[in-house]
Amino acid sequence: MADAIIRMSDVNKWYGQFHVLRNINLEVARGERIVICGPSGSGKSTLIRCINRLEEHQQGSIVVDGTELTNDLRQIDAIRRDVGMVFQHFNLFPHLTVLENLTLGPTWVLKQPLAQAREAAMKYLERVRIPDQADKYPGQLSGGQQQRVAIARSLCMNPKIMLFDEPTSALDPEMVKEVLDVMVGLAQESGMTMLCVTHEMGFARKVADRVIFMDRGEIIEENSPDAFFDHPRNERTKLFLSQILH
Amino acid sequence: MSADHIPEDGLPPPTGHAGMRRWLRERLFSSPLNTLLTALAAWLLLMALPPLVEWLFIRAHWTGTPAACRADTSGACWAFIADKHRFILFGTYPYEQQWRPMLATAIMIATVVASGMRRFWNAGLVLIWVAGLAASGVLMWGGVLGLARVEDTLWGGLPITLMLSVFGIAAAFPLGIVLALGRRSRMPAIRTLCVVYIELIRGVPLISLLFMASVMLPLFFPEGFDIDKLLRAQIAIILFTAAYIAEIVRGGLQAIPKGQYEGAESIGLSYWQMMRKIILPQALRLVVPPIVSTFIGLFKDTSLVIIIGTFDLMLTVKTAMADIAWRGFSAEGYVFVGLIYFAFCFAMSRYGRALEKRLGTGYSR
Numbered sequence: 210m211a212d213a214i215i216r217m218s219d220v221n222k223w224y225g226q227f228h229v230l231r232n233i234n235l236e237v238a239r240g241e242r243i244v245i246c247g248p249s250g251s252g253k254s255t256l257i258r259c260i261n262r263l264e265e266h267q268q269g270s271i272v273v274d275g276t277e278l279t280n281d282l283r284q285i286d287a288i289r290r291d292v293g294m295v296f297q298h299f300n301l302f303p304h305l306t307v308l309e310n311l312t313l314g315p316t317w318v319l320k321q322p323l324a325q326a327r328e329a330a331m332k333y334l335e336r337v338r339i340p341d342q343a344d345k346y347p348g349q350l351s352g353g354q355q356q357r358v359a360i361a362r363s364l365c366m367n368p369k370i371m372l373f374d375e376p377t378s379a380l381d382p383e384m385v386k387e388v389l390d391v392m393v394g395l396a397q398e399s400g401m402t403m404l405c406v407t408h409e410m411g412f413a414r415k416v417a418d419r420v421i422f423m424d425r426g427e428i429i430e431e432n433s434p435d436a437f438f439d440h441p442r443n444e445r446t447k448l449f450l451s452q453i454l455h
Numbered sequence: 456m457s458a459d460h461i462p463e464d465g466l467p468p469p470t471g472h473a474g475m476r477r478w479l480r481e482r483l484f485s486s487p488l489n490t491l492l493t494a495l496a497a498w499l500l501l502m503a504l505p506p507l508v509e510w511l512f513i514r515a516h517w518t519g520t521p522a523a524c525r526a527d528t529s530g531a532c533w534a535f536i537a538d539k540h541r542f543i544l545f546g547t548y549p550y551e552q553q554w555r556p557m558l559a560t561a562i563m564i565a566t567v568v569a570s571g572m573r574r575f576w577n578a579g580l581v582l583i584w585v586a587g588l589a590a591s592g593v594l595m596w597g598g599v600l601g602l603a604r605v606e607d608t609l610w611g612g613l614p615i616t617l618m619l620s621v622f623g624i625a626a627a628f629p630l631g632i633v634l635a636l637g638r639r640s641r642m643p644a645i646r647t648l649c650v651v652y653i654e655l656i657r658g659v660p661l662i663s664l665l666f667m668a669s670v671m672l673p674l675f676f677p678e679g680f681d682i683d684k685l686l687r688a689q690i691a692i693i694l695f696t697a698a699y700i701a702e703i704v705r706g707g708l709q710a711i712p713k714g715q716y717e718g719a720e721s722i723g724l725s726y727w728q729m730m731r732k733i734i735l736p737q738a739l740r741l742v743v744p745p746i747v748s749t750f751i752g753l754f755k756d757t758s759l760v761i762i763i764g765t766f767d768l769m770l771t772v773k774t775a776m777a778d779i780a781w782r783g784f785s786a787e788g789y790v791f792v793g794l795i796y797f798a799f800c801f802a803m804s805r806y807g808r809a810l811e812k813r814l815g816t817g818y819s820r
Binding site: 292298300304314359 | 715717719721722724732733740
């Protein structure tokens, strides 16, 4: 792949004795949208958390947009500026208002003037359809609203890559759709590179260019969504799909 | 939903659920044991209060000579305080110049009060401190602006106690935070250094630190080099308190969920930005109660400088008691300084509670 924005080669990682990532080779093209699924404990969250160095890999190499992830703090900071992340539990800052949550990164990391950062923040809040909540604190919002704020917070940094770590699995069922709608809109309008760990198969079919299935730290199977869901090749994939698709 | 689940119009609250009577019955006489305890407490109060009031106020001597006080010892001898309060409050500072420490004390208190108000929480606070310190320094030392020079060996009483506390708090707090961060650092050298510091300092009593600062430290100084004794005591107090603050702050840091660190890191904040904007504001808010307790403890512990002969409030009152003319009125002296200590500690405690309330913003609980 010539224009790969993320290139992982022979990545291995252990938690103590537990081999959590095994020989991961993955290339992601610029603008590509990837859904990663797999049973719990298969290493899918760890995989995407290695991309912005929330987790450290121990073997192999990860190159993000031409910069290799090493222990060099400046490189890690540079990569984090370009990589946004949305977490399962939102990880909003409870002591700051929604607007302050959104402007913190742009003003402190990108050194934007506050007025400009606020303006951009309001634009993104409109995009995730909650501009009226700007002055509230995260604790006053519903789960779905909080997750949309978290998405807007990442967007404010103008990232080239967005990572989603099970963004809907901590939400009440009726709020899943509002978050997925925002993510679908983002995928279709922005052309941003997206890696999404999720079990929302409808979402995968709608927006993913590629679905990756992981089990026990390995990438077992990857394919286009339709082929993946309709004609899984691997036995473990079949078993997993039969379990989540009821 | 069936019809009988529809609530009726609101009924008035049942009678007897409010008011003095109910309060008494619920709080004081709810069971035989409670009734007994109430009676016991009432009896103890009856025994203790009237004699106390009599001693403190009714039969007290407000003015007069020591001889008059001694003739009737059933009342407190406030004449002792009336005669000695200037010495207790300002020590051996030249008598006719004592308006200076009084003004300096007022300025110091005003500076601290301003620091506690949110409206001053900006860069201007530094200016307030610089101005406050300069003004108190000039007033205390003099030697300029036509003020007579007064050496700090003559200082004493309340200004000393306040100075040791204010600088103690102002320096120990940031130092404690740095130590707490250091103890959680990923770098083993820094971590070890902080752990050793905290454990060593916490492992010895303040008294021994003060002794070391005043007696042992000078032994290591080169000939002719000396640091003021007061300053050495001040440093000992700062180092001691910082170790406790560090452990309290570390507790607060540990209570912050990992997701907050990850959220901050994912938007690219550097370590210090993350600590300053995300982690510490939340961690410190959690530990306001124990921090205030530590500050109150520090305020009272400054009285230990008595053992190295620094004239703080405690030593001035003891010296006043030792005056042959006024022998035997130590209770009055202790009550007097006790009230002063209490006033400051209680103010800190109330401020701590107000601060907790105010920082509660955004946490809907």
